Amino acid sequence: MGSSRASESFEVHRMQVEHLEIAALCADPANVRVHPQRNIDAIKASLARFGQQKPIVVGAGNVVRAGNGTLLAARELGWTHLSVVRTSLEAVEATAFGIADNRTAELAEWDEPALAQLLDQPGLGDVGFSTREIEKLTNDAPATATQPRWTEQFQIVVECAGEEEQKKLYERFIEEGLTCRLLVG
Numbered sequence: 001m002g003s004s005r006a007s008e009s010f011e012v013h014r015m016q017v018e019h020l021e022i023a024a025l026c027a028d029p030a031n032v033r034v035h036p037q038r039n040i041d042a043i044k045a046s047l048a049r050f051g052q053q054k055p056i057v058v059g060a061g062n063v064v065r066a067g068n069g070t071l072l073a074a075r076e077l078g079w080t081h082l083s084v085v086r087t088s089l090e091a092v093e094a095t096a097f098g099i100a101d102n103r104t105a106e107l108a109e110w111d112e113p114a115l116a117q118l119l120d121q122p123g124l125g126d127v128g129f130s131t132r133e134i135e136k137l138t139n140d141a142p143a144t145a146t147q148p149r150w151t152e153q154f155q156i157v158v159e160c161a162g163e164e165e166q167k168k169l170y171e172r173f174i175e176e177g178l179t180c181r182l183l184v185g
Helices: 005-009 037-050 070-078 091-106 110-121 129-142 162-176
Strands: 017-021 056-058 063-067 081-086
Touching: 005 056, 037 070, 056 070, 063 091, 070 081, 110 129
Parallel strands: 056 081
Antiparallel strands: 017 081, 056 063
C-alpha cells in the first residue's frame, strides 16, 4: 500500500479548545448532511444529559466543518457557548473534510449482540434508541448470546492477487468461524 497525501503532509499540532458564543458560529453552507428532528432530539438529549463531551470543528469565519448537528441542537437548547477546535483547512479541503467526517461515521457498524447487552443494562436510560429498536435488538440477541464477547477487536488485512483468491480465503475464514468483511481497494 502506498502512503496517502495526508500522511505525507501531516503536521503534528496541538489542538486548542476554545469556547465561542453560538451566535458567532455559522453552519457550514457546504454541509450536505441533513439532520431530521429525531436526530436533533437525540443530540439534544445527549447534550442535556452529558454536556458537550467533544468540541466541534470550525474553520475560517467560524464556519462549522464538523458538528453542525451539535450546533443546531445547542441552539434549540438555548445554549450560549460551545467548545470548538479550529482547523486550518480551507475551501475545497474543508468541504472534503466535512464530507469525509460524516461518511466515515456512517460506515461504522453496530456489534448488535454486544449493543443489545449494553442497552439491557439497568439505569442506562435514553441513549438515542427507540423502544422498538431496543426490543428488536434484545429479541434478536438470544440467538447470538452464547457467542463470546471480547472487549478488544483485532483485525488483519490480507491483500489478494485477485477476486478468486479473495473469495477462497473469505470462504475458508468463514468456515473457521471468523468474522470477515470483503474489501475492494
